[in-house]
Amino acid sequence: MTFKSEIVFVRILFPFIAGIVCAYLFGKGSLITTCLIAIALLLSYLFFINLFYKKIKAYNFKGATGVVFYIFCFALGGLLCLLNTQSFRKDYYANQSYDYLKVWVNGEPQLTNNILRFEVEVSSVYQNNKPKFATGKLLIALKIDSLRPVKLNYGDELIIASKYLPIEPSYNPAEFDFKAWLSSKNIYQQTFINQDHLVNLKTSTGNPIIKYAIEERKKQVEIYRHFIKNDEAFAVASTLVLGYRADLSKETLAAYSKTGTIHALSVSGSHIAIIFFLLNSMLSFLDRKKFLMIFKLFFICTLIWYYSLLTGFSSSVLRSAIMITIFILAKAFNRNSNNYNILAFTAFTLLVYNPFFIWDVGFQLSFISVFGLIYLQPKIYKWIYVKNKWLDKIWSAVALSLAAQLATFPLSVYYFHQFPMYFILGNLFILLPLIAMMYLGIGILVLRVYFLAPIFEWIITFTNNGLKWIADLPFSGITSIWLSEWQLLLLSLALLLLVYSLVNYRKKLLVTSICLLLIFQSFSAYYKIAAAKQSKILFYSLRKNYAAAFIDADRAILLTDLSPEDKNYQFFVQPALDKMQVVDVLFVNWEQDTIVNSFVKFKKQIKFHQYSILMIDESFNYKKINGLPKFNAVWLHQNPKKDISSLRTETIFSTLLIDATNKDYRIKAYEDGANKFQLQHYTLKKNKAYLINLK
The missing domain is CATH 3.60.15.10 (Ribonuclease Z/Hydroxyacylglutathione hydrolase-like)
Known part of the structure; x- marks a missing residue:
């Protein structure tokens, strides 16, 4: 069996994702054994074919072998999803009723209106005071007594009353499906308790690296809190640089959302890229010798992964860190690397680690955005030739924004029900301030240049006010856009065919895409007319x-x-x-x-x-x-x-x-x-x- 080596992970990824999706939607715990047997048989067949490839002249039926390989990838994705679904495990705590649960805090508790919300991992259960091993996640809402507030941290072990209930589904049309969202995080039960139903064992467990990262990030947040006086500027700084979800005002969030710059408030690929370019420029003097250049690149990788750790290892940061690491290593050892294959390998790696990432909105938008940048940005950039150096840089930034927005357009509209009309203006406006905020924000924390804090605060305030001004312009956005799943698929297919036909000059595909867009628009018009008569x-x-x-x-x-x-x-x-x-x-x-x-x-x-x-x-x-x-x-x-x-x-x-x-x-x-x-x-x-x- 032969694959083009430069895109092998692209070919693997699609059946692998299909297996995850099917297992998530239709899987049962009883299918785990079936998947294991199927994978063992398929793997044995593929191993036999590769071992005796020439003797049995396997090239005569390489098409069938390719199909078997795709089925293997499909089954592997399904098996990983089933194995990661905690409710399918025999030792899942909610399979039976118990008196008490022993749990440990798996995240940073968030306090809102005297209610402390946090996720926990169940480690054991108690029946008649006898402990028994158990697993599973649980969402806790803890009512805090204002006279004797409790403080919980990542890793704290607790004993709680076993009074959990299944998470309720959404009951009203268009209501956010909290149950589906938590299911995509492997959480199916929740409980509401007060402090009297909780005993803190004063012991700690969990991942020591994650614990260190959370504690270290808290220290960095406190530095911002001390030197940045404006609450809104502090919230933006903590969110933008450290990924700490501070309380941003509705006006600021709306401004970033309406201008298409909400990505700036999520630590993602752009933030990692800014750090990489800064470090690469600062250490460029090491490029004179091969050994020093390799040392520089490994040093940059180490710092990038340390920064990723401090920001909580979100899927977008992981994707960026893995991609840049592979790019750096390929550059260090002078190997050619295919960008699409790197992107697919990154997605495959993250999904092997956690198949439930496939339902994460940030994960989806992040990978689609990067694909748009790789595929579309160079083609859009070639539309216009600009001689002036600075105008050319502006046009390059515009092409970048267009590519990312076009690639993520269907999913963004589906999830957020709006489209920012001034996204190009917003992204051009925030380009330089974002770079300045990242450099100043990291410099204040790492180099302790606290005297720069007022400048940092002023840039954040200036940026927020500028985005609010853009958001308040007439026709700044189209809102209340609601798409069904089939409309999303229709729009995505139409745009995909449209872009491909324009790039490759395929008239038939162009006509097909236009027809699909007309069908989509016809249904949209029908719903609009129906709403006017409802x-x-x-x-x-x-x-x-x-x-x-x-x-x-x-x-x-x-x-x-x-x-x-x-x-x-x-x-x-x-x-x-x-x-x-x-x-x-x-x-x-x-x-x-x-x-x-x-x-x-x-x-x-x-x-x-x-x-x-x-x-x-x-x-x-x-x-x-x-x-x-x-x-x-x-x-x-x-x-x-x-x-x-x-x-x-x-x-x-x-x-x-x-x-x-x-x-x-x-x-x-x-x-x-x-x-x-x-x-x-x-x-x-x-x-x-x-x-x-x-x-």
């Missing part, structure tokens, strides 16, 4: 609050106890309105009577087009509803003392709605009554939202 009622599923949106075209009346500034509104309610392209929202509370166009709310009754709702709360306690009125639905709110049998004798309705303001025992009583009379009912708590289409 008439819907959406009852949200919340934890303690209530919300119902009465939607006409791009306007909605939102009956709720939430405000626009409330995080529950922004997380649970607003995404669905954005997805349905609602731009005008009128907030109305339970007691407020309102008449707006086709929406009428008066004396605990709602009429929206032809749909009517009776709103029952505590004001109906011990009162009889006279006249046998007829409604489409009855909405129970805040524990009204009305049983279902009396409701059925006093009103005529077809659907019972029970919101989350009712106590759990009341909800259970309402549900039992509805089941007794075989009445259609919806509980708007820990269930899917209830959507009514009126057209």
